Amino acid sequence: MPDNRHVDHRTTDHRTTAELEPHLDHLAGSPKDAGSVELLVCRPTKGTRRLLDEAVLDTEVGLVGDSWSTRTHKPPHPDKQVTLMNHRMVQLLSADPSRQALAGDQLYVDLDLSVENLPAGTRLEIGSAVVEMTGPPHTGCAIFVRHFGEEAMRFVNSRTGRAMRLRGANARVATGGVVRAGDKVLVHRPDRLW
Numbered sequence: 657m658p659d660n661r662h663v664d665h666r667t668t669d670h671r672t673t674a675e676l677e678p679h680l681d682h683l684a685g686s687p688k689d690a691g692s693v694e695l696l697v698c699r700p701t702k703g704t705r706r707l708l709d710e711a712v713l714d715t716e717v718g719l720v721g722d723s724w725s726t727r728t729h730k731p732p733h734p735d736k737q738v739t740l741m742n743h744r745m746v747q748l749l750s751a752d753p754s755r756q757a758l759a760g761d762q763l764y765v766d767l768d769l770s771v772e773n774l775p776a777g778t779r780l781e782i783g784s785a786v787v788e789m790t791g792p793p794h795t796g797c798a799i800f801v802r803h804f805g806e807e808a809m810r811f812v813n814s815r816t817g818r819a820m821r822l823r824g825a826n827a828r829v830a831t832g833g834v835v836r837a838g839d840k841v842l843v844h845r846p847d848r849l850w
Contacts, residue, residue: 670804670805670806670807670808671748671749671804671805671807671808672807673807673810673811676748676807676808676811677811679744679748680816682744683742683744683745683748683820683822684768684820686742686744686766686767686768686769687766687767687768688767688768688773688843689842689843690840690841690842690843691765691766691767691768691840691841691843692765692766692767692838692839692840692841693763693764693765693782693783693835693836693837693838693839693840693841694743694764694765694766694837695707695743695746695753695756695757695763695764695837696708696709696710696711696762696763696764696835696836696837697757697761697762697763697764698711698719698721698722698762699722699723699724699760699762700721700722700723701723702723702727703799705754705757705758705760706721707753707754707757708837709836709837710834710835710836710837711762711834711835711836712832712833712834712835713738713782713785713787713829713832713833713834713835714829714832715829715830715831715832718732718737718738718762718829719738719762722762724736724737724738733792734828735790735791735792735826735828736790736792736794736826737826737827737828737829738762738763738787738826738827738828738829739760739761739762739763739794739824739825739826739827740761740762740763740764740765740767740769740780740787740824740825740827741759741761741763741764741765741769741823741824741825742764742765742766742767742768742769742820742821742822742824743756743764743765743766744766745812745822746759746761746764749804749808750804755803758799758803758804759800759803759804759824760796760797760799760800761824763782763787763835765841767780767841767843768820769820769821769824769825770819770820770821771818771819771821772819773843774789774821774825774843775789775846776789776790776791777789777846778843778844778845778846779830779843779844779846780827780841780842780843780844781840781841781842781844782833782835782839782840782841782842783833783834783835783836783839784833784834784835785829785831785832785833785834785835786829786830786831786833786844787827787828787829787830788827788828788829788830789825789826789827790826790827790828791826792826793818793826794821794823794824794825794826795813795818795823796809796812796813796823796824800823809823
């Protein structure tokens, strides 16, 4: 359910690569098998963000109320229905949740999103919903650069950053349900039975 907290779009000082690199060990220390939802964000229209306490994930429209399914004149890409970002990474860019939301993702989690830990096909149980990691890379856009700077973009898209999916990861909703801030995120790997 939306709580209509205002998202501040003002730009602030951007972090440099030299400021971000010393935090790689902290980023790599995110939980691998059981994490948590730290921030939920809805993008009702292009350029707008709404912080949520709870969201509904749906197999057809993604995050209910989000503009994913209506953002372009082309049909939406089914493997880019929902995006996740490591919350530790976005916290390095800003301590303010309203500024963190400007990264443009919907689920900010304390979880190791790396390609090695969560290859395509891995499922995440979040609240009563299940999302499945997909293959397309999530590399960011000019909006990310505007809010967090060129150096932050280069850092998250470096060889290490891409392997760790520091810019984020794409997923699709496999089972609809309710997700709340603070919910656990449980990893179900393809080689293990549910």
